[in-house]
Amino acid sequence: SAEIRAAVLADVLPWVQRFAGRIVVIKHGGSTLGPAPGGDARPPEPAAPGAGIPAAPACGDDGVLRDVAMLRALGVRPVVVHGGGKAITAWLDRLGLPARFVDGLRVTDAATLAVVEMVLAGQVNKALVTGLNQAAGRPIAVGLAGCDAGLLVARPKRPGGRDLGYVGEIVRVNTAFLLQLLEAGFVPVIAPVAVGEGGTRYNVNADDAAAAVAGALRAxxxxxxxxxxxxxxxxxxxxxxxxxxxxxxxxxxxxxxxxxxxxxxxxxxxxxxxxxxxxxxxxxxxxxxxxxxxxxxxxxxxxxxxxxxxxxxxxxx
Amino acid sequence: SAEIRAAVLADVLPWVQRFAGRIVVIKHGGSTLGPAPGGDARPPEPAAPGAGIPAAPACGDDGVLRDVAMLRALGVRPVVVHGGGKAITAWLDRLGLPARFVDGLRVTDAATLAVVEMVLAGQVNKALVTGLNQAAGRPIAVGLAGCDAGLLVARPKRPGGRDLGYVGEIVRVNTAFLLQLLEAGFVPVIAPVAVGEGGTRYNVNADDAAAAVAGALRAxxxxxxxxxxxxxxxxxxxxxxxxxxxxxxxxxxxxxxxxxxxxxxxxxxxxxxxxxxxxxxxxxxxxxxxxxxxxxxxxxxxxxxxxxxxxxxxxxx
Amino acid sequence: SAEIRAAVLADVLPWVQRFAGRIVVIKHGGSTLGPAPGGDARPPEPAAPGAGIPAAPACGDDGVLRDVAMLRALGVRPVVVHGGGKAITAWLDRLGLPARFVDGLRVTDAATLAVVEMVLAGQVNKALVTGLNQAAGRPIAVGLAGCDAGLLVARPKRPGGRDLGYVGEIVRVNTAFLLQLLEAGFVPVIAPVAVGEGGTRYNVNADDAAAAVAGALRAxxxxxxxxxxxxxxxxxxxxxxxxxxxxxxxxxxxxxxxxxxxxxxxxxxxxxxxxxxxxxxxxxxxxxxxxxxxxxxxxxxxxxxxxxxxxxxxxxx
Amino acid sequence: SAEIRAAVLADVLPWVQRFAGRIVVIKHGGSTLGPAPGGDARPPEPAAPGAGIPAAPACGDDGVLRDVAMLRALGVRPVVVHGGGKAITAWLDRLGLPARFVDGLRVTDAATLAVVEMVLAGQVNKALVTGLNQAAGRPIAVGLAGCDAGLLVARPKRPGGRDLGYVGEIVRVNTAFLLQLLEAGFVPVIAPVAVGEGGTRYNVNADDAAAAVAGALRAxxxxxxxxxxxxxxxxxxxxxxxxxxxxxxxxxxxxxxxxxxxxxxxxxxxxxxxxxxxxxxxxxxxxxxxxxxxxxxxxxxxxxxxxxxxxxxxxxx
Amino acid sequence: SAEIRAAVLADVLPWVQRFAGRIVVIKHGGSTLGPAPGGDARPPEPAAPGAGIPAAPACGDDGVLRDVAMLRALGVRPVVVHGGGKAITAWLDRLGLPARFVDGLRVTDAATLAVVEMVLAGQVNKALVTGLNQAAGRPIAVGLAGCDAGLLVARPKRPGGRDLGYVGEIVRVNTAFLLQLLEAGFVPVIAPVAVGEGGTRYNVNADDAAAAVAGALRAxxxxxxxxxxxxxxxxxxxxxxxxxxxxxxxxxxxxxxxxxxxxxxxxxxxxxxxxxxxxxxxxxxxxxxxxxxxxxxxxxxxxxxxxxxxxxxxxxx
Amino acid sequence: SAEIRAAVLADVLPWVQRFAGRIVVIKHGGSTLGPAPGGDARPPEPAAPGAGIPAAPACGDDGVLRDVAMLRALGVRPVVVHGGGKAITAWLDRLGLPARFVDGLRVTDAATLAVVEMVLAGQVNKALVTGLNQAAGRPIAVGLAGCDAGLLVARPKRPGGRDLGYVGEIVRVNTAFLLQLLEAGFVPVIAPVAVGEGGTRYNVNADDAAAAVAGALRAxxxxxxxxxxxxxxxxxxxxxxxxxxxxxxxxxxxxxxxxxxxxxxxxxxxxxxxxxxxxxxxxxxxxxxxxxxxxxxxxxxxxxxxxxxxxxxxxxx
Structure with missing residues (x-):
């Protein structure tokens, strides 16, 4: 009933005050996304040329994004860092490119990097941004990749000296820009593609990226x-x-x-x-x-x- | 359970967003206050000299104040205007002064005004401020009477031409000062004693004061x-x-x-x-x-x- | 003559420059106040029920307040902390409550505290605020007690281990709020009633309160x-x-x-x-x-x- | 020689002053981009699985971006809106999806929209951002799609009543966010994918998007x-x-x-x-x-x- | 006595409040200046080569400047516009140049303009600035001529169609710059030499200049x-x-x-x-x-x- | 051609970025100034009374000032400190005052100081300010002498113990005021006349003044x-x-x-x-x-x- 709901609301007062204004970094897997917008209405037919094209995802009913919107409404300052491994693998499959992993890290050659960047920064990121805006009922999300405002700077990652191609580890985070966005009330949504020397892009593990962002922001x-x-x-x-x-x-x-x-x-x-x-x-x-x-x-x-x-x-x- | 509570919380998102930053003026009767601080521990004995002294009220367990604190935590900007008729009448009784009303307005001679001001601005206001601070867990309330920063300016109220003594009606509200406090995150708590020409104080009906404040602030x-x-x-x-x-x-x-x-x-x-x-x-x-x-x-x-x-x-x- | 006055004005230039922007804390006894507003026009008759009610004081002709207004006009940033012993004693007399002192500190039981708070925060404070506004010709004063914005935090004072009841000593002053008011051009007028753990109010010696405020502000x-x-x-x-x-x-x-x-x-x-x-x-x-x-x-x-x-x-x- | 160069520099003074602080919107075709980063070093072999994957483009040597960086350095406030038709068509080819146009507008079904969004917002946009940052020698570019901060709001475009699928026309531009970025010294780089009701994404003609942005900003x-x-x-x-x-x-x-x-x-x-x-x-x-x-x-x-x-x-x- | 002085000070309260923050433009003749700095200690001997050089004036004991300093200290925002006719005439005499007037306006050929500008902007202005700083005990004055920040823009003045040479009338005042200085607490001291088309300087009557400044500032x-x-x-x-x-x-x-x-x-x-x-x-x-x-x-x-x-x-x- | 000019412009990008926002102090000799404004049109005839009056200089075609304007347009923050030895000597000649130097420093008695101040602060300074404004096409220059806002504070300079009269060395620079002007986009143009104890003015070597300013500003x-x-x-x-x-x-x-x-x-x-x-x-x-x-x-x-x-x-x- 309304009164029970109000009572519940009243009970969370101490926590709301506890976290007001605090930064919380959320690593979102990127895999809870629903079907494409209008996907139901216009599915590519099986035999049609688009068959097997991974649909552009929608996020309107993603419970996590609704919770993120609520965090923001309650005065918390959330930052989302997302992955997207499943979508990447689906696209690589569709393109006939093998997905290869070493110690949980995706070996990334130039072709794979092109797909990774497109899927993470172009598809998953924008789906999450759109979904978060829908959940909030107003545009609060700004999607970013590592190149934007020099957000994530990386160098090649060579675990045990092995060459994984364009896999990077983050060496610097532009916290000033993130804080500016947070101050203006936005929720940054970050795709873990970083930039290194000479403008080379790097695929960064999303957990690592979230940890780098959280540490740099002292979340x-x-x-x-x-x-x-x-x-x-x-x-x-x-x-x-x-x-x-x-x-x-x-x-x-x-x-x-x-x-x-x-x-x-x-x-x-x-x-x-x-x-x-x-x-x-x-x-x-x-x-x-x-x-x-x-x-x-x-x-x-x-x-x-x-x-x-x-x-x-x-x-x- | 925690999950039901979280679900309730999630459900209020639209309303939280709807009222974020909005001003809500709350007329508080001033009569829901509990016993004096330490009142249980040290009650004046019946036969003691202090017998019949209306106790200084406490507000720690006033549900309304907890709700006001929650409104603030949820981003609403509340303003409290309070009455205190019962406490005034109790003090007048104790002092042997008759309480007289015309059309619901307390006829206010100089002696009554002295009591009204003391009780409203000195007792009820401070009890509410303290109670709201306790409910919020940090000092968010600032108590004010009409003289403070020229908050409430009044002239004598003469309903049907009758002289009610120091009863006033509000002709101006210093919204600039209130907005400054709201901007700084405070909750103004206002006792309805106003000031007129020459510094004369006036007793103002609390409903009227709340309406004047809400109108002036376009709440x-x-x-x-x-x-x-x-x-x-x-x-x-x-x-x-x-x-x-x-x-x-x-x-x-x-x-x-x-x-x-x-x-x-x-x-x-x-x-x-x-x-x-x-x-x-x-x-x-x-x-x-x-x-x-x-x-x-x-x-x-x-x-x-x-x-x-x-x-x-x-x-x- | 006008020229002599102008010459006097010219002579104070060095001092005006010396104190521009500086904080000066003034302990005002609270006992120089005049009669009630309109008190002359409507005195309670001797035999009337209000006989013996200490009149609400007015301050329009208080020379100290005019000087405080002048300090403000000359660029000084005054803070007033006031007492009110005489008014408190008069009210206690009227109520048949004994005034008892130990080493100059008023022993304060619950009933006395109720009267002290009302008289200081509700009567004397508001009279000084109104008087200062009158003296200045515009609303420059904001009256505060210790609960407002958590201004004065106290603990019980136990001189020589003796229990004086609700007598406190100040342990913290919210200078941020005072500085905000000073920055906005206001003159804070402070009643020495502080708040301790659990929202308990304490009667604080006005000299001690003024000293605590002056020290905290590095006046x-x-x-x-x-x-x-x-x-x-x-x-x-x-x-x-x-x-x-x-x-x-x-x-x-x-x-x-x-x-x-x-x-x-x-x-x-x-x-x-x-x-x-x-x-x-x-x-x-x-x-x-x-x-x-x-x-x-x-x-x-x-x-x-x-x-x-x-x-x-x-x-x- | 150095002196001729200095003389040239001196001559442009009037124009530099003329355009200082002015907004200039630049429609960049997105087709002048160079080869992939490290693309020379690690080309996917013809017979390898990645054959035919359109390489992730680099922009380090894009003369237009160097000019944009120079505009920024000279005090102009540039905004870049880009297309990417060639890259989209290359990806659609690779995926076996037909590219179909009506009156110069790409008919966009769900599968095509997924590719369009990925390529524009994930590949071309990030390549331009990285290239502009490289050209400037410091991170001045922020890449955006229409969903970010609600930048571009669209409705379906139905020229002559024909249904082109997810092709949109812009009905609102969030200039406040763009101005905030410009004020902070950034160069917004915008991919023409807009968002409509219910979070549906729309493919927008890049010329139309640039015109909408320039008009809304009164460039x-x-x-x-x-x-x-x-x-x-x-x-x-x-x-x-x-x-x-x-x-x-x-x-x-x-x-x-x-x-x-x-x-x-x-x-x-x-x-x-x-x-x-x-x-x-x-x-x-x-x-x-x-x-x-x-x-x-x-x-x-x-x-x-x-x-x-x-x-x-x-x-x- | 001190108390009379304090009483005088107290009496000016209404006026101090009345003029706090208001702009008052003062036309200073420039002719009340005293002897050169160190002029007593090192007077040029009668027969020496410097004989007849009008001494650089000092202002330390100029009562007007002390009053201006006091105005500033009392919160008024003074602006000084000065003349310097006597000093100009003395220099012209020394140089053997005739001083010629038409309707109270100095006919100003190129040689006269050179002297006027030097004497007003270089001698009188700097003497007043130094004197005002001395009177105030700290540097509050900033000396300006019409060229500075485009302060005074003029066109040739042709009363009754007569050509007076480089005599101008003011057509625009850069109030923005003056308000910036006033906001920062400075007292602008203005020499009435204005600038017209092509950078031509004009001699402007000091009364006219003061009136133009006062009007533009709505003093x-x-x-x-x-x-x-x-x-x-x-x-x-x-x-x-x-x-x-x-x-x-x-x-x-x-x-x-x-x-x-x-x-x-x-x-x-x-x-x-x-x-x-x-x-x-x-x-x-x-x-x-x-x-x-x-x-x-x-x-x-x-x-x-x-x-x-x-x-x-x-x-x- | 236009394209070569654009190419030159593009090439200076690294330097423009390198010096954006940096302070560059320029010592301008003051001797590159052209003839008086309108000087050609109205030259004083040889036999006329103004013969030998050094003309008020103009600066419209001073290449250095155009470069300074360009520096400003390119985002550099220039400060100009100027001399004026030739103009001073010409005036002293005209007045029959000998110019005497010790170790390159002008021996400065009271009469010489009067001329130095007038020429530097009244003539050369204003000519440079006007010229810079002309070169920039808008008023960007503010002329200052050491007295303005207490800019340059000096003490007597006694090289080898010799008394040079009113020759000073700078002991303090009011950088706050300069930074305020720079922040507001102005170019300070400074005449090297400083102020010492008691308001005594001092002639300061322009190189020394420029060095003091550059050092104090950490240019x-x-x-x-x-x-x-x-x-x-x-x-x-x-x-x-x-x-x-x-x-x-x-x-x-x-x-x-x-x-x-x-x-x-x-x-x-x-x-x-x-x-x-x-x-x-x-x-x-x-x-x-x-x-x-x-x-x-x-x-x-x-x-x-x-x-x-x-x-x-x-x-x-």
Missing amino acids: EKLVFLTDVPGVMADVDGDGEPEVVSRLDADTARAFMARGEIRGGMVPKVEAGLRALAAGAGSVHIVDGRRPHALLVELFTSEGVGTMVVAGERGRVA | EKLVFLTDVPGVMADVDGDGEPEVVSRLDADTARAFMARGEIRGGMVPKVEAGLRALAAGAGSVHIVDGRRPHALLVELFTSEGVGTMVVAGERGRVA | EKLVFLTDVPGVMADVDGDGEPEVVSRLDADTARAFMARGEIRGGMVPKVEAGLRALAAGAGSVHIVDGRRPHALLVELFTSEGVGTMVVAGERGRVA | EKLVFLTDVPGVMADVDGDGEPEVVSRLDADTARAFMARGEIRGGMVPKVEAGLRALAAGAGSVHIVDGRRPHALLVELFTSEGVGTMVVAGERGRVA | EKLVFLTDVPGVMADVDGDGEPEVVSRLDADTARAFMARGEIRGGMVPKVEAGLRALAAGAGSVHIVDGRRPHALLVELFTSEGVGTMVVAGERGRVA | EKLVFLTDVPGVMADVDGDGEPEVVSRLDADTARAFMARGEIRGGMVPKVEAGLRALAAGAGSVHIVDGRRPHALLVELFTSEGVGTMVVAGERGRVA
């Missing part, structure tokens, strides 16, 4: 929206991994060393630790499929997923 | 918090008055002419019509005892009490 | 307007105390230790020393009954009363 | 960079068309009516006339292949191509 | 400091002219028509009427030799000299 | 425009001195010690070294007669004259 929170419930580890020793609700940096490193944290979670946690080291307040690994995960995390006493913080001595639950 | 809404459910009238002709949920100015005037609206509601509705004429967006007569009446009114689709608007032709329900 | 001068000519001490050893025109902190402490300074002057000097230690430029103890004492002190070469400074070695005259 | 100049020398017409009646150096609106309309101006030049001139009607100062149709066409046009007495102005009566040369 | 007052008590006319018909204390424009014109006002006073009054017509509040013709004439005029109820106002009907005393 | 460059090609020294030991294109401070000092640099160049180099020590970026000694020497120096790769820098170890060419 209050960095939230990774994923498709798992959080960091899993067998803390109670019953042989079954549980979601670890809170981790400090040392414990996280220990868990990675012992293999308790492994697989795709390792680079994510490492990115989070870099953000913490650079000055972010806390890092959250959260299941983006859970309804209103962002709002629950920020505006209720019940945290979700795993929170990683810099300073504590091994408090784990 | 989005003026909300009268009362202890009735709204404007009552027998609209459906079954001999039983119902709450009228929506009234336009012409209909309101017709109802008053026909006696459908009568008694203490008449000056309240008339004050509201003056506010509308001066530029306020809408006027709401709401039961302040209902939990979260302010939040329900602003942030749900279910209005409460009676809404009066300027422009429509007689739409009533 | 150029703190002027105590009193009803004595200054600090008296038998400096020349003729057995007769003279006004000491200038004192440094060490000498002041020595005089207090030797009993040269005693009685009500001791807490005043101690308050002044705290202000100096916190960063005020100088402290002046001045006879507020002397015509234009403030203007003489600031704008002529002839100081009045006693000036206390932090840094010198025992220069006394 | 000093709108410069169409083309691959012809200007508007051609047989003015002297020798049977051979010449470049018309100056046209007013009426004459332009007459030439179009008489068929003197025809083919692809007609919609370009019509777009220019709309910009003039909306408040642009003048429109220039210029050969972008000519070295430094922009600089010659603005900073020498020798205009290039055709200048169209609103107000004159038929002055033609 | 509160324009004060002509002269060496007569004011406008003289035989108002009471006793055959003896008296000082007319107040004149409206129509009466002034009538007096000039009847010859009651004549001689050098005519162009001065005409200049004043132009200033009134352009928007100045009032014009004052005052004896600059009278001590503190400026302060008496502005800050006492006793006006001095003659006040000319635009709007009244013939009130004369 | 990017200080350019001395002279009438020699630069610093001459026989670097290659062939017995013929060459222009030294680049010198560091140590080398400069060594050259002066060895007598390689001598005569009038010594005080100039010493002034330059003081500017470098105070924070100027580099010092340039350039032939002002060379066309566009300023533009060549700043905007081409070919430096002119001699550049002196602080930090290098003896790199000389």
